[in-house]
Amino acid sequence: MSILVFLEHHGNELQKGSLSVLSKAASLGAGDVYGVVAGSGVRELASGAGKYGASKVFVADDPALEAPLPQPRVDVIATLVREQSIDTVLLAQSVLAADVAAGLSARLDAGLNWELVDIEEQDGKLVGTRPALADSVYVQVGWKGEPCIGIFRSGTFDPKETGGEAEVVDTPVQLEDFSTAATMIEQAHEEQQGPSIEDADVIVAGGRGLGGPENFTLVEELAKALGGAVAATRAVVDAGWYPYATQVGQTGKTVSPKLYVACGISGAIQHKVGMQSSSVIVAINKDPNAPIFEYSDLGVVGDVHEVVPKLTELVKQRKRSAS
Amino acid sequence: MTKGRASVRPADYPPPFDAAEAIAAPSDPPDERIDVGLLIVGAGPAGLACAIRFGQLLEDAPELAERLGDVPVAVVEKGKQPGSHLLSGAVVNPRALRRLFKDREKKVEDMPFYGPVHAESVYFLTPKSKTRIPAPPTMRNHGNYVASLSQLSRFLAEEAESAGATILPETAADKLLVDGARVLGIRTGDKGRGRHGEPLPNFEAGSDLVARVTVLSEGTQGHLTGAAIERFGLQGENNQVWALGVKEVWRVAAPLRRVIHTMGWPLRAGARYREFGGSFCYPMGEDMVTLGMVVGLDYRDVELSPHDLLQELKTHPLFRRILRGGERLAWGAKTIPEGGFLSLPKRLHAPGLLLCGDGAGMVNVPALKGIHYAIESGALAAEAAFAALRPGQTPWTPGALESYDEAIRDSFIWTDLQEVRNMRQAFGKGFWLGGALAGAMTATKGRFPPKPLGTEPDSAQTLIRTNRARRYPAPDGKLTFDKLSSVYASGNKTRDDQPSHIRIANPVARDIGEAWVRMCPAQVYELADGGSGDEVTVQVTPSNCVQCGAITAKGGRLTPPEGGSGPEYTLT
Numbered sequence: 047m048s049i050l051v052f053l054e055h056h057g058n059e060l061q062k063g064s065l066s067v068l069s070k071a072a073s074l075g076a077g078d079v080y081g082v083v084a085g086s087g088v089r090e091l092a093s094g095a096g097k098y099g100a101s102k103v104f105v106a107d108d109p110a111l112e113a114p115l116p117q118p119r120v121d122v123i124a125t126l127v128r129e130q131s132i133d134t135v136l137l138a139q140s141v142l143a144a145d146v147a148a149g150l151s152a153r154l155d156a157g158l159n160w161e162l163v164d165i166e167e168q169d170g171k172l173v174g175t176r177p178a179l180a181d182s183v184y185v186q187v188g189w190k191g192e193p194c195i196g197i198f199r200s201g202t203f204d205p206k207e208t209g210g211e212a213e214v215v216d217t218p219v220q221l222e223d224f225s226t227a228a229t230m231i232e233q234a235h236e237e238q239q240g241p242s243i244e245d246a247d248v249i250v251a252g253g254r255g256l257g258g259p260e261n262f263t264l265v266e267e268l269a270k271a272l273g274g275a276v277a278a279t280r281a282v283v284d285a286g287w288y289p290y291a292t293q294v295g296q297t298g299k300t301v302s303p304k305l306y307v308a309c310g311i312s313g314a315i316q317h318k319v320g321m322q323s324s325s326v327i328v329a330i331n332k333d334p335n336a337p338i339f340e341y342s343d344l345g346v347v348g349d350v351h352e353v354v355p356k357l358t359e360l361v362k363q364r365k366r367s368a369s
Numbered sequence: 370m371t372k373g374r375a376s377v378r379p380a381d382y383p384p385p386f387d388a389a390e391a392i393a394a395p396s397d398p399p400d401e402r403i404d405v406g407l408l409i410v411g412a413g414p415a416g417l418a419c420a421i422r423f424g425q426l427l428e429d430a431p432e433l434a435e436r437l438g439d440v441p442v443a444v445v446e447k448g449k450q451p452g453s454h455l456l457s458g459a460v461v462n463p464r465a466l467r468r469l470f471k472d473r474e475k476k477v478e479d480m481p482f483y484g485p486v487h488a489e490s491v492y493f494l495t496p497k498s499k500t501r502i503p504a505p506p507t508m509r510n511h512g513n514y515v516a517s518l519s520q521l522s523r524f525l526a527e528e529a530e531s532a533g534a535t536i537l538p539e540t541a542a543d544k545l546l547v548d549g550a551r552v553l554g555i556r557t558g559d560k561g562r563g564r565h566g567e568p569l570p571n572f573e574a575g576s577d578l579v580a581r582v583t584v585l586s587e588g589t590q591g592h593l594t595g596a597a598i599e600r601f602g603l604q605g606e607n608n609q610v611w612a613l614g615v616k617e618v619w620r621v622a623a624p625l626r627r628v629i630h631t632m633g634w635p636l637r638a639g640a641r642y643r644e645f646g647g648s649f650c651y652p653m654g655e656d657m658v659t660l661g662m663v664v665g666l667d668y669r670d671v672e673l674s675p676h677d678l679l680q681e682l683k684t685h686p687l688f689r690r691i692l693r694g695g696e697r698l699a700w701g702a703k704t705i706p707e708g709g710f711l712s713l714p715k716r717l718h719a720p721g722l723l724l725c726g727d728g729a730g731m732v733n734v735p736a737l738k739g740i741h742y743a744i745e746s747g748a749l750a751a752e753a754a755f756a757a758l759r760p761g762q763t764p765w766t767p768g769a770l771e772s773y774d775e776a777i778r779d780s781f782i783w784t785d786l787q788e789v790r791n792m793r794q795a796f797g798k799g800f801w802l803g804g805a806l807a808g809a810m811t812a813t814k815g816r817f818p819p820k821p822l823g824t825e826p827d828s829a830q831t832l833i834r835t836n837r838a839r840r841y842p843a844p845d846g847k848l849t850f851d852k853l854s855s856v857y858a859s860g861n862k863t864r865d866d867q868p869s870h871i872r873i874a875n876p877v878a879r880d881i882g883e884a885w886v887r888m889c890p891a892q893v894y895e896l897a898d899g900g901s902g903d904e905v906t907v908q909v910t911p912s913n914c915v916q917c918g919a920i921t922a923k924g925g926r927l928t929p930p931e932g933g934s935g936p937e938y939t940l941t
Contacts, residue, residue: 179698179858179939234570280865284910290866296857297865297912314853337846 047077047172050126051100052119052137052146055083055091063138065098065205067198071136072099072208076167080104080132081212084122086112089214096212098205103212104130108219113230116145121221124153127193134172136165137197147197158195159187163202172196201244201302243292248274249303251294251321252282255310255331255350259287264354265309271361277301279317295320310350313338330354379881379924380828382874386926391596393544395553397577405535406437407754408554408580410542410593412446413455414518414740415726416586417525418469418747419754420444424532426755433758434533442534443578444526445557447541449933451526453860454588454916456616456703456941457518457740458649458661460486460510460628464781465744481524482514483653488627492687494634499687502632506811507735507789510628515651517618517659518740519938539933543575545583545593545722547600551765552721554579555593560931564866582754582764584723586747589704590918591728592929601722603714607824609730610712610793611704611922612646615679615890616661617858618653618940622694625652630737632800635681635840636664640799643667643830648682649737650691657698658691659941665707666827666888666922667797671834671880675919676702676890677841680849684842692848700850700858701941702890704918705739706730710790711821717777718770723750733785734793735807742782749776788815794822828924832880838887852892856913860937861891863912863930870930871911871920876904881924888923891915 051068054061060083072079081100083092085107092103106122123146126132135150137143139161151158163184164175171188174196178185243249250269252262262276269276278288280295294301296316306324311317313329313336321327322341329342330353339345346353395402407423409416420442427434427441434441448454463477470476489510492499504510526536541558554577561572585594589611598604629650636644645665652658662679682688706712708730717724725731726743733739753773757764764770777783792810796803809817844851850858871893873885882905885894891913897906914927915936921927 179860280912281910284865285908293865296862315857316853 047134048080048130048132049077049134049136050080050082050123050130050132052123052135052143053081053083053095053103054138054140054143055085055088058091060091060094061138061140062205063140063198063200065095066203067136067138068095068100069098069206069208070165070203073206074165074167076172078102080130082106082123082126084111084119089216092214093212096210097207099208099210100212101210102215104215104217106217106219110219110221110226114142114233115228115230116142116149117225117228118221119146120149120153121225122217122219123150125220126217127154133192134194134196137195139197139200143197147195151195154193156193156195157189157191158197159189160197162196162198165196201300243275243277243294243301244299246275246301247303248272248305249277249294249301249324250274250307250309251277251279251311252288252309253279253311254281254285255312256282257310257351261351262288264350264358268307268309268354268358268361271358271365272305272307274303274305279311308338308342309354311338312336313341376831376833377878377880378829378831379884380826382877382881382924384872384874384924384926386872386928388596388599391544391593392547392600393556394548395546395577395579396556402577402579404438404440405443405554405578405580406441406758407443407582407584407751408578409442409444409584409586410555411585411587411591411728412444412448412451412526412536412538413522413586413588413726413743414525415728415743415747416444416584417451417522417529418465418744419584419586419725419751420529420534421469421525421532422748422751423755424529424534426751427533430755437581437758440535443580444529444534444536445540445542445555445578446536446538447929447932448538448935449937450523450538451536452519452523452939453937454935455519455522456614456701456938458616458651458659458737459516459518459740460513460651460737461516461521462513462738462741465741465748469744469748475528477514481520482516484515486510486513486515486628490627490629492629492631494631494685494687496634497686499631505735505807507733508630508737515628515653517653517940519941541929541932542587542593543929545597545600546577546579550720550767552583552597552719554583558929558932562868562931564868566868581758582721582723582770584725584747584750584754585728586725586743587728589706589727590921590927592927594724594728597719597722597724598714601719603716603719605711605713605715606821607708607711608826609706609708610665610667610824610827611918612663612665612707613675613702613704613888613890613917613919614661614663615675615702616659616700616941617679617697618657618659618699619692619695619697620656621658621692624655625650625658625691628652631687634685635678638800640802641669641833643669643797644673645793645796645800645803650688660688663705665796666704666919667825667830669830669833670837671832671884672837672887674838674841674887674890676852676855677838680842680844681840683848689848697850697858699938699940700855701936701938702915702917704922706732707734707793708824709734709793710786712824713786717774718753720767720769721765723754723770723773725750731782731786733789735789736785742785745780745782746777749773749780752776790815791818791822794824797824827922832884834880852890853913856891856915859915860939861913861915861935863914863934865912867911867931867934869909869911870928871909871914871925872928873907873909873920873925876906879903879905882907885920885923885925888919890917
């Protein structure tokens with residue numbers, strides 16, 4: 047088996063998601079694992095993939111690959127698949143990777159499994175796992191033929207360093223006429239203020255049980271004491287209590303911090319799917335029947351207005367005595 | 370009944386919406402308009418059958434295909450894909466499909482059906498028991514097939530694409546383009562607007578889609594169909610009335626071998642409640658069943674909740690047994706036009722425009738059928754459009770599309786609907802008297818009663834209160850479910866920060882606000898905290914909306930949200 051992982055880069059860094067997929071592929075021990083980097087002036091980046099388990103990294107370095115457009119990358123990968131007898135291409139979900147995967151699937155007439163959250167080898171074949179029916183069940187998916195293409199849901203794995211070294215191999219870039227028809231006119235980035243809830247180790251989240259926007263200070267103070275970020279539910283974002291960028295849930299962000307403290311959140315499934323992979327979930331709610339208690343590690347039935355300030359005070363005390 | 374409060378009607382609080390808003394002249398410069406030959410709005414059974422039939426006709430008319438340009442047939446669909454917004458029982462009469470695919474390789478047996486109906490039971494329910502009654506003649510289903518309409522339409526969409534149609538999913542038909550007296554096409558909805566209408570970084574303006582003939586096959590509560598009926602004065606003899614259906618799909622431990630319909634409990638028979646409806650339960654192969662509850666939206670009780678009635682229904686021993694050891698897979702809701710024959714628009718065409726399927730109200734309520742009428746009307750619309758596009762014809766002159774109305778009148782749609790034309794109205798008189806009258810109508814093939822029975826709009830019923838909600842079961846997450854987890858099971862993950870697509874008067878009388886809270890199966894409406902007194906402010910969560918359309922029947926107005934919003938039905 048030979049697996050090729052698409053290594054997406056941003057500026058001078060390989061993306062964490064791509065490296066995660068790479069180290070997952072290497073951990074399968076199912077044959078050769080290669081990486082491919084495509085861009086302009088990216089040769090330096092390639093060797094960095096060695097310590098995540100790539101034995102070889104193909105580099106397509108060409109000014110025509112400067113813009114993050116999918117079709118030229120499809121050309122590069124399709125050529126590698128044919129010439130290096132690659133049987134599996136894996137990608138980490140992103141706007142670009144989704145386009146590349148779809149293009150590759152059409153170009154090579156290859157099966158594509160998307161939104162994978164796991165992959166393993168069974169009897170010499172790869173079998174992926176992906177959620178179905180709105181995340182309510184997991185199903186196992188395989189590929190009927192080769193090459194197999196799989197794209198992983200973002201944030202599924204963490205990159206694991208294993209400390210190997212990769213051979214860097216330049217690959218010639220030959221683009222199809224139709225692949226150069228698109229040019230990039232402008233690239234825009236969303237401005238972000240404050241710490242991102244997606245990267246935080248600790249999140250304190252507030253829901254409608256807080257009673258009003260002014261009570262979000264309780265949440266903010268606890269977050270500050272714990273050194274974490276503040277998140278909110280859809281209901282309170284809808285009501286205009288807190289900005290949309292902090293919304294956790296099905297139609298907001300998906301987070302997986304080490305600690306998630308839910309204050310006054312009933313925990314409808316729309317919220318649950320955005321935070322259920324948090325390591326430790328603590329819920330404070332006055333309604334003992336709130337669904338959130340069904341999936342909390344620690345639940346406090348009580349009034350957030352009393353419990354949260356006390357908790358904040360205890361955390362501060364503990365920190366003071368520790369320092 | 371409420372003491373000390375005058376009885377109110379939702380119609381007394383009209384929504385801030387004018388049908389003229391949904392009509393516009395083209396606004397893009399001529400060279401930026403997108404030209405298509407035949408434009409079909411809505412990828413349901415009517416629209417897709419129209420696309421398929423038109424494609425078949427074009428096969429033998431290459432000159433016409435040439436003349437219609439790069440896109441001879443386009444189908445716009447507001448859902449993520451064809452089928453995303455489709456929900457029905459459904460037991461399908463295969464007649465129209467057989468006709469659509471006659472002379473083709475496709476056989477009904479090869480279509481995505483869950484097999485023919487072999488056995489059926491009709492029951493009258495009381496809370497703990499059931500009485501089997503003979504199936505009324507209109508409800509006999511021998512020779513019909515069980516289907517998921519969502520799945521069937523994905524099949525039809527593939528057929529339409531192979532017949533040359535271009536399907537444009539995630540595209541809302543926002544406005545009907547009218548120039549003088551002639552329909553020119555539609556304008557698609559903007560995408561990427563923020564909550565207050567402001568353009569976000571990914572803003573994409575809608576476009577003018579200009580066509581020779583525009584077919585509206587939008588289904589129940591068609592946004593443009595309603596506007597067109599008003600603009601061209603097409604209102605039929607009676608106004609339209611609707612029912613709301615809520616259904617679930619379950620994986621079950623033991624196969625169900627028959628189709629089941631029930632009447633009676635949990636609905637009440639008394640005339641003052643106006644609770645007309647019933648339930649259905651159909652097998653979907655060896656390991657799934659679908660079951661649902663349908664209630665006429667002319668009901669009066671503030672506390673009536675079709676979603677909770679379905680939950681209550683499942684606690685009946687009959688359904689508990691069927692669902693034992695099973696698991697809910699999907700949930701959804703949709704309205705059904707129930708006015709029937711007398712509510713059909715008086716003409717089904719206007720210059721450059723044709724109306725099909727549920728949007729026009731082609732539903733046979735006593736038979737619980739409409740899909741085959743949708744398919745048949747779509748195919749007939751294609752034939753009329755094709756005839757009007759032949760050399761020397763101009764489809765936008767008045768009367769040019771008259772042949773469509775003639776074909777409908779000659780079809781089984783007309784005779785079927787005419788026979789049962791007064792049945793739905795009779796049930797406004799309560800279950801028992803309604804049932805007796807319906808029997809007389811069946812016996813006389815619709816000649817009794819000699820004078821047509823009228824209807825009032827659903828929103829014109831005065832509201833009453835009976836503490837009905839006390840009896841709804843508490844959701845246990847296994848057999849019975851709350852609304853929010855049900856919305857989740859519909860696959861709905863609509864972007865929250867888009868403008869609200871729901872128009873309601875606000876504030877409203879408490880009874881009306883509470884009636885909307887109960888009625889809506891998707892928890893779109895809540896009463897703002899602290900709303901005391903006789904007037905309440907209704908808080909709207911539009912992203913929960915599964916676009917069932919009940920609010921339009923009951924005093925508000927649903928408009929299309931950004932394309933791609935709403936549920937993602939796959940099994941319904």
